[in-house]
Amino acid sequence: MSKTNAKVAAGKAARLLEYDKAASLMKRFGISIPRAEYINSKEGAERFAQDKRIALKVISDKALHKSQSGVIKLGLDSKSAGAAYLSLHAKAVNEKLSPFKILAQEMSEPGTEIIIGTNTDKQFGKLILLGLGGIYVEVFKDVSVRACPINDYDAESMLSELKSKSVIAPDSASEKRVISLLKKVSDMVVSNEWVMELDLNPVIMHKTGYSAVDVRIMV
Amino acid sequence: MDYRKINLLFKPKSVAIIGASENPDKVGHVIMQNYIDVGFSGKIYPINKDAEKVLGMKAYKNIKDVGAQIDLAVIAIPAEGAIRALDDCGKSGVKSAIVVASGFSEIGRDDLQAELVEISEKYNMPILGPNCLGVMDMRSRVDTMFLPTFKLDKPKIGGVAFVSQSGAVGSTVLDMISHEGFGLSKFISYGNAAVIDEVDLLEYLLHDDDTKIVLFYMEGVKRGRKFMETVKRFTQSKPIIMAKGGITPEGSKAAHSHTASLAGSAMAYEAVFKQYGLVHAKDIDDLLSFGKIFETENLSQGKRVAIITNGGGTGVLATDALYSNGLELAELSGGSAVALRKVMPNIVNVRMPLDMGGDADDKRFAAAMDIVTKDQSADMIMVISLFQTPGADSRVAATLIHYKSTTDKPMVVVSPGGNYAQVHNQMMESSGLPVYESPSAAARAMKALLDYSNYIRDTRGIYGKAQKRQK
Numbered sequence: 001m002s003k004t005n006a007k008v009a010a011g012k013a014a015r016l017l018e019y020d021k022a023a024s025l026m027k028r029f030g031i032s033i034p035r036a037e038y039i040n041s042k043e044g045a046e047r048f049a050q051d052k053r054i055a056l057k058v059i060s061d062k063a064l065h066k067s068q069s070g071v072i073k074l075g076l077d078s079k080s081a082g083a084a085y086l087s088l089h090a091k092a093v094n095e096k097l098s099p100f101k102i103l104a105q106e107m108s109e110p111g112t113e114i115i116i117g118t119n120t121d122k123q124f125g126k127l128i129l130l131g132l133g134g135i136y137v138e139v140f141k142d143v144s145v146r147a148c149p150i151n152d153y154d155a156e157s158m159l160s161e162l163k164s165k166s167v168i169a170p171d172s173a174s175e176k177r178v179i180s181l182l183k184k185v186s187d188m189v190v191s192n193e194w195v196m197e198l199d200l201n202p203v204i205m206h207k208t209g210y211s212a213v214d215v216r217i218m219v
Numbered sequence: 220m221d222y223r224k225i226n227l228l229f230k231p232k233s234v235a236i237i238g239a240s241e242n243p244d245k246v247g248h249v250i251m252q253n254y255i256d257v258g259f260s261g262k263i264y265p266i267n268k269d270a271e272k273v274l275g276m277k278a279y280k281n282i283k284d285v286g287a288q289i290d291l292a293v294i295a296i297p298a299e300g301a302i303r304a305l306d307d308c309g310k311s312g313v314k315s316a317i318v319v320a321s322g323f324s325e326i327g328r329d330d331l332q333a334e335l336v337e338i339s340e341k342y343n344m345p346i347l348g349p350n351c352l353g354v355m356d357m358r359s360r361v362d363t364m365f366l367p368t369f370k371l372d373k374p375k376i377g378g379v380a381f382v383s384q385s386g387a388v389g390s391t392v393l394d395m396i397s398h399e400g401f402g403l404s405k406f407i408s409y410g411n412a413a414v415i416d417e418v419d420l421l422e423y424l425l426h427d428d429d430t431k432i433v434l435f436y437m438e439g440v441k442r443g444r445k446f447m448e449t450v451k452r453f454t455q456s457k458p459i460i461m462a463k464g465g466i467t468p469e470g471s472k473a474a475h476s477h478t479a480s481l482a483g484s485a486m487a488y489e490a491v492f493k494q495y496g497l498v499h500a501k502d503i504d505d506l507l508s509f510g511k512i513f514e515t516e517n518l519s520q521g522k523r524v525a526i527i528t529n530g531g532g533t534g535v536l537a538t539d540a541l542y543s544n545g546l547e548l549a550e551l552s553g554g555s556a557v558a559l560r561k562v563m564p565n566i567v568n569v570r571m572p573l574d575m576g577g578d579a580d581d582k583r584f585a586a587a588m589d590i591v592t593k594d595q596s597a598d599m600i601m602v603i604s605l606f607q608t609p610g611a612d613s614r615v616a617a618t619l620i621h622y623k624s625t626t627d628k629p630m631v632v633v634s635p636g637g638n639y640a641q642v643h644n645q646m647m648e649s650s651g652l653p654v655y656e657s658p659s660a661a662a663r664a665m666k667a668l669l670d671y672s673n674y675i676r677d678t679r680g681i682y683g684k685a686q687k688r689q690k
Contacts, residue, residue, distance in 0.1 A: 121443070121484055121487040122443075122484075123439070123440055123443030123446075123487060123488075124443040124444065124447065124487045124488075124490075124491055125443065125444055127486070127487055127490060144490075145486055145487070145489070145490035146490050146493075146494050147447060147487070147490055147491050147494055151681060153677055153678055153681055154494060157493075157494075157677075161493075
């Protein structure tokens with residue numbers, strides 16, 4: 001039994017991988033994530049928001065299962081970023097989320113939200129999931145699942161199985177992007193067995209590409 | 220495990236029955252009686268520590284006293300004794316064993332099951348079970364089941380292997396299969412899968428020339444990754460129709476205590492089934508209904524179904540059934556329409572579904588079949604033959620059987636009804652024409668066939684090649 005399987009069998013609680021590590025793992029497998037950095041001050045937030053829209057997020061083990069609405073601010077510019085930073089910081093302290101960090105992230109172009117996730121099954125190992133993202137994933141449960149590693153056929157059939165296929169991938173270019181992304185994620189978890197769970201929720205599919213704006217990896 | 224060693228369970232030349240008894244209430248009695256009843260041609264050695272003779276044959280106190288080569292030992296005594304008996308088998312050079320006794324991991328006695336595995340490894344002796352019914356081989360006439368022959372109808376010989384983790388599901392389905400049109404190659408009930416597990420069995424059946432398709436009832440796999448790899452190769456050459464117990468969390472709990480299966484999540488099983496072309500039967504009805512179409516029919520080239528009916532309303536229901544199952548009504552070619560117009564009476568509308576009228580007789584069926592079976596725009600054919608109508612009689616059944624033999628397209632008959640209909644249904648089924656009681660049952664089975672056909676079409680290039688490379 002591998003270490004990972006032993007972990008699954010023992011039902012050990014997984015922990016959240018630090019954002020930097022998750023981000024560098026994504027980059028290594030060619031998965032596109034928005035430019036981001038940790039911010040320590042009001043000024044830092046304003047500087048990061050220069051000439052673009054940004055999001056600020058509190059990153060903490062304790063904020064994992066909370067509704068994230070309170071600890072994330074979206075669509076900030078250089079004028080609003082500083083105040084948003086201060087209010088987020090105060091809120092995190094107030095809600096006893098320490099230790100925490102605040103991450104500033106470049107906003108993605110608008111588009112369709114999808115979810116790609118993986119987990120580790122006792123019997124079959126790494127599984128990968130695709131679905132329409134945002135609020136819809138819970139409501140419609142329109143998701144498809146395969147065991148990793150997946151090939152082109154698997155990825156294509158995952159997509160074509162979804163009722164929301166035409167929403168997620170309205171043209172062949174976006175279809176190719178989803179398929180390629182699915183395969184990259186599969187490759188990533190297969191070669192990094194210690195990744196117990198991964199959530200890319202949402203990935204924003206826009207006209208010219210995609211952006212995995214929220215990455216959560218449990219190890 | 221080398222799958223070839225499993226062959227000994229099905230084709231033994233000599234069998235020892237440990238626990239064979241004169242007492243008809245004992246499992247060992249029934250098993251031995253079955254061996255005699257089905258006409259097993261090899262040697263039988265009853266083992267019983269208290270009897271001189273069992274069922275007229277010389278009995279031995281211990282397997283070690285036999286002093287001859289034994290290919291298979293069937294162990295029909297309780298768990299603790301079974302372990303000692305297995306060790307004796309190993310010492311005497313017995314080549315394989317089936318343990319029907321329960322009382323192992325399924326009731327928490329992991330220690331006894333571990334001992335059993337140890338003995339198997341020590342003597343290099345494959346063991347089926349424990350907690351199982353064993354096997355039935357229709358050709359070699361081996362039957363290790365402890366179910367009296369008069370209580371259970373035995374299926375005829377055919378190309379379907381039926382594998383069941385559960386003995387109870389196994390024996391009921393076996394009884395039901397004997398009333399279906401198809402025959403069995405082998406029946407295997409493998410219980411706790413302590414040594415021989417589902418992967419070994421599939422590997423064996425993949426190489427078994429008598430087996431064309433596999434019906435499988437499973438509660439859980441033991442080696443998930445290996446199972447995936449095996450199924451991927453298997454489904455390229457033979458279909459597997461899989462009913463999985465324990466899909467709900469509660470059912471899964473029941474299964475765990477039942478055959479000590481390691482449960483994975485239901486979602487994972489469904490994903491793997493879909494990914495590697497397993498035909499997923501939602502229940503036992505599906506298992507039998509799908510088995511029937513897969514056993515006799517070719518793969519389908521597409522989803523367009525031609526419907527020929529002698530009842531309008533049933534044709535409407537059948538059309539609904541097609542579309543609710545993701546199938547489509549075929550649109551006949553212009554040539555077919557012209558030809559049908561010539562041979563059908565004026566009251567018949569020449570379009571799909573083709574309603575030939577309640578007075579349609581065998582000649583009208585033949586005229587329609589002649590044209591529709593040749594039409595390239597139909598991938599499959601559903602014939603609704605209502606035997607309650609004045610025109611339908613044995614000649615219609617014979618006509619359908621004839622046209623079935625002239626076409627490569629998958630073809631099924633829908634014929635609901637009582638005794639008169641049943642007589643004809645049996646006639647058609649035993650001639651290899653699948654008959655369904657309702658349009659929706661037929662459509663479900665056709666969809667299952669189509670899904671598998673599409674899977675093979677889409678993956679042959681990927682997995683088919685990989686298989687050749689490995690040879």
